Amino acid sequence: MDLRDNSILEAPTVVVEPPGPKSRELLGAQEDMETTSLNYPKYFRVAIREARGSTVVDVDGNVFLDWVAGIAVMNLGHNNPTIREAVEKQLDSIWHSLEIPTEVRVEFLKRFRSTLSFEPRVLFTTTGADACEAAVKIARWKTKKKKVIVFEGAYHGITAGTLGFTYQGEYKRFTPVYDDQAIRVPYPYQFRCKDEDCLNHSLHAVEEAIKLNADEVAGVMVEPILGEGGYVVPPVGFLRGLREIADRWNVVLIVDEVQSGVGRTGKVWAHQWEGIEPDIMCASKAIGSGIPISLVAYRRDLTDLPRAFHLGTYRGNPLGLAAGKAVLENLTEDLLERVRAVGEMMKTRFQEINEEISGGRMDVRGRGFMIGFELVKEEKRPWPEGTTAMIDSLFKRGVLMYKCGIHNNVLRFMAPLTTPEKLLDRGLQVFSSALEEVERRRTS
Ligand SMILES: Cc1ncc(COP(=O)(O)O)c(C=O)c1O
Known part of the structure; x- marks a missing residue:
């Protein structure tokens, strides 16, 4: 590893019972x-x-x-000293640039594109939830349909737009939630699955839900590994199965890599374990190494988006982009x-x-x-x-x-x-x- 790790090697050291x-x-x-x-x-x-x-x-x-x-x-x-240097260099240049191109923005985009097997267009967002909102918006724009198939245990954020797609009730107590836009199906959670063929039980539910709502379903949104829902790894074939279903019914496949992405699972993006190509991918969290940055990448041939389709003052912040470029360069x-x-x-x-x-x-x-x-x-x-x-x-x-x-x-x-x-x-x-x-x- 050529990344300089600067962990304190004596850890853990408890000198006073916390909280001191x-x-x-x-x-x-x-x-x-x-x-x-x-x-x-x-x-x-x-x-x-x-x-x-x-x-x-x-x-x-x-x-x-x-x-x-x-x-x-x-x-x-x-x-991380390597990321820190990249951010420090950017501090000398520009900290905020709206959507106007900078070198770091274009370099980030090139590096990001090289991590994917499909040709993406990128829409910068500000948080993971914002990325998921934008992803659903793109799927709806493309299909002119509204509903999204989502999974039990899913977490896509708690903004008004994403809360309906997130599963856990405890987050929904505090705001009106438009759950009617979400069609909930089981995630293949083998440890708790009642059906012996957990994988096909789940895939079948997805296909049935689309079939029953064919005029209304814009897409399927999925985490390659359930994050907040319990670090649940689906059986091999799940994402491939979803890809096939999405193709068969002409709906959009959104892969939410907010938690599973950026090397966390041993591939740059977790969906790459199954060799599939999503139509839309959301990324955030680790991509900026602690400096807020997030994005949606969608297949170039999916759709064209009109001016001001999705907005946010801080999208594509140069410091985040500098960190992001360094992060992706170092995911060797x-x-x-x-x-x-x-x-x-x-x-x-x-x-x-x-x-x-x-x-x-x-x-x-x-x-x-x-x-x-x-x-x-x-x-x-x-x-x-x-x-x-x-x-x-x-x-x-x-x-x-x-x-x-x-x-x-x-x-x-x-x-x-x-x-x-x-x-x-x-x-x-x-x-x-x-x-x-x-x-x-x-x-x-
Ligand atoms: C898979 C997934 N999607 C979306 C989000 C929302 O991200 P944020 O907290 O940045 O809004 C999270 C956050 O944990 C997540 O794990």
């Missing part, structure tokens, strides 16, 4: 002034001083191993190979821990550095309390790990792809001790 006094002070000030609706500070009771590579230092001097990476954003590690075949090999090793180790401590009760699945560890009480009964207890126990021992899943019971491993193996080893030891503690509490 300085963290408490900053947390208190935040609580006083910010909204009460924050989420992450409820789980990670700490204030951050700095972050490097796959490590995060709090204001009291604790060094954490970061297996969250800002929710799959810091794929090349925090404060060597790095992707490492993600695949080390990811497999991590999955095996998680499975060994599962066997050893939980008698193999839990479900371990994933691809590359996108691994889910689903906690169940007995049989397959979800264990969300155990999952929260794990987050807490890991945190106290110096490892940051977060959850997902429709039952809030999946721990997700989403460390930076550059994390040194030594630190992964240490993280696994901590994971093992935390699981032992949580299992002990379950049976006592």
